[in-house]
Amino acid sequence: MRQIDEDKQRDFEAAAFRRLLRHLRERTDVQNIDLMNLAGFCRNCLANWYREAAEAEGTALSKDEAREIVYGMPYDDWRARYQLEASDAQKAAFGQNQPKDH
Template structure:
């Protein structure tokens, strides 16, 4: 059974877990977004979208590029240039199988 947490503790712990996830994904730049999508059904861009939706829902206007910079730790174009590779035919085929309507 989970311990009883105050709303502030829950928020703080969730924020810490999110920051650790971002650090982990930053460290694992070898893992491509398509791999994340194929295996887990979400990727770094999804995290950025969820972050932006939360910010906008709270009245903080945030663009897609601003949210992506928070998640990627740099402008998205810079991350793509440094780390993104062309998806292999196998990765593309797996994406078509697991997410046929996502693009």
């Protein structure tokens, strides 16, 4: 594998993360439960990971602050605009596929 210096690697990872956030903000049709069922993570997971990374570096973020960073708006606003009621099939799949750390 090609060697990339740590600063460049961090820059590339940050750019990829920003692109992922933009993509998820544009794809409001994709529900969190669908992400969880297919990939084992969702927007809320990303917000939790972001908050944990910030706290590891000494920056306190609330759950709501981290979610607003990921969603691009307050979480309650996103839910009111875009979140649909999960179907019975989605709920059943979530029950079978839910990662152990959730």
